[in-house]
Amino acid sequence: MIPAPPPKVITRHPDGRIRAYLTHPGVFGTLEPAAVFHARAGDEVVASVVRPDLERVVYTTLHGVVCLTRAGDLLWASDFEPHSDVRHGHLPGCVLSLDGRTVWVYRPDAMAGRGRGDQWVLHDADSGRVLARRELETVGHGAGHHVHPVDGSVYLDIGEGQDGAVVLRGTAVADGEPEFVTFPWWDRCLIDLAPDGRQFMTVDHGQRDVSFHRHPSGDTLFTLSVEAFGYDPEDTFVEWCGGYLTPDTAIVTLGGESEDEEEWFRHHLVDVVSGTVGGEIAVEATNPYEVEPLGDGSWLTGGPDDHPIRRLHTSHPAN
Numbered sequence: 001m002i003p004a005p006p007p008k009v010i011t012r013h014p015d016g017r018i019r020a021y022l023t024h025p026g027v028f029g030t031l032e033p034a035a036v037f038h039a040r041a042g043d044e045v046v047a048s049v050v051r052p053d054l055e056r057v058v059y060t061t062l063h064g065v066v067c068l069t070r071a072g073d074l075l076w077a078s079d080f081e082p083h084s085d086v087r088h089g090h091l092p093g094c095v096l097s098l099d100g101r102t103v104w105v106y107r108p109d110a111m112a113g114r115g116r117g118d119q120w121v122l123h124d125a126d127s128g129r130v131l132a133r134r135e136l137e138t139v140g141h142g143a144g145h146h147v148h149p150v151d152g153s154v155y156l157d158i159g160e161g162q163d164g165a166v167v168l169r170g171t172a173v174a175d176g177e178p179e180f181v182t183f184p185w186w187d188r189c190l191i192d193l194a195p196d197g198r199q200f201m202t203v204d205h206g207q208r209d210v211s212f213h214r215h216p217s218g219d220t221l222f223t224l225s226v227e228a229f230g231y232d233p234e235d236t237f238v239e240w241c242g243g244y245l246t247p248d249t250a251i252v253t254l255g256g257e258s259e260d261e262e263e264w265f266r267h268h269l270v271d272v273v274s275g276t277v278g279g280e281i282a283v284e285a286t287n288p289y290e291v292e293p294l295g296d297g298s299w300l301t302g303g304p305d306d307h308p309i310r311r312l313h314t315s316h317p318a319n
Contacts, residue, residue: 008294009052013045014306018057020050021308023294028310030303038072047093051100058103058125060092062112065105067128076128078105084112091142098152101125102172106156110139120156120170122178132178138166146190150197153216157190164205165189169216183218192243192250195295199272201250207237210252212272222275229254229268229277239265243293245313248273251281251299253288267291284311 007022010031019033035054039045043066048059056075058067064079080092090111095104107119118136123129140158147154153171160166164186171179188202188211199221202211211223226233231254239253250272255265265288269278285291285301292300294310303309 006052009050009054010292010300010308011048011050011057012306012308013039013048013059016043016045018045018048018050018059019307020054020057023296023298023310028298028312030307030309032307035070037068037070040066040068040074046091049094049096049103051096056125058094058096060094060105062087062090062092065092065094065103065123065128067103067125075126078123078128078130080107080109080112080114082114084114086111086113089141093143093145095145095147095154096125097154097172098147098149102131104145104154104156104170106140106143106145106158108140108142111141118158120168120180122170122172134170134178134180136166136168139163140166144190146193146200148193148197148215149195151216155190155193155200159189160186167202167218181216189240191241192293194244194247194272196247198247201243201272203238203240203242207240208233210238210242210270212250212270212275221272224252224270224275224277226254231256239288241289241291242267244272244295245269245281245293245299246295246297249278251283251291251293253291255288281313284309 007024010021012019016039018037020035021031022034037057043061046060050057055070066077067075090108093106103123103125105121118138120134122132138158143158156168158166167183167190169181187205191201193200209223209225212221226236236256239255242251242253244250250270252268267281267283283291290302298312300308
């Protein structure tokens with residue numbers, strides 16, 4: 001019997017408190033936080049990640065990255081220098097490595113007005129020591145990190161606004177400099193990695209199609225246009241959201257505007273093995289971007305008091 005994967009740690013930070021939620025097997029409905037961390041006084045949290053044992057949190061602000069214990073003790077902090085007075089347009093991000101030993105931090109320094117390009121920095125998770133620093137040729141507003149569930153490599157999807165998106169992959173090498181690969185696209189947004197690590201999903205920056213790619217090469221396995229879902233590309237687009245419901249099934253979201261100028265969106269299932277479009281799935285969400293597939297047949301949506309709600313696809317057995 002294949003053992004069930006460990007629960008994922010999901011974070012939310014609505015009011016300076018960083019809440020950590022665990023997706024325990026068989027637990028659905030409104031989730032209660034398993035741990036709550038308090039950011040330092042004056043810190044406005046941009047992104048956060050909590051260690052699986054719930055004993056440490058790492059978060060970014062506009063001005064740096066901070067690591068605290070559950071008791072609120074400061075373990076380390078690293079300021080982004082020089083200081084930026086720019087308040088909008090740049091959102092630093094962070095993620096923990098699969099083994100928990102390193103922290104990857106994206107710094108949108110160009111938009112912050114720091115006089116140079118963006119940076120991707122690798123820190124030691126215990127001390128904060130900088131292990132590697134990658135100077136990037138991007139001018140990003142923000143970026144999403146995706147940790148590969150098998151080999152531990154880290155994907156970074158940098159959004160450059162109207163200029164498109166850049167996708168990179170970093171691999172930490174023992175006792176050496178990490179290896180970095182930039183995929184040869186400027187027009188594809190990384191949405192999600194498959195839970196079994198075999199592939200990943202992107203959406204065209206112009207929102208005309210969705211593609212699925214082989215890991216780690218990035219070779220395109222198949223592409224589905226708006227027409228493949230039965231819609232008119234003149235008034236329908238693929239949303240920059242969705243992801244893997246299971247290793248073999250993805251959720252792809254399409255949206256548009258009615259004749260009455262009311263926005264609409266619908267979620268479709270795609271069989272990523274055969275490359276075929278399935279039926280719609282009801283996700284009970286008011287915003288397409290609040291739906292977060294977890295890869296185990298369930299997904300999260302927003303809930304009361306900013307607590308996430310975990311829902312299960314009815315055709316998928318509870319884990």
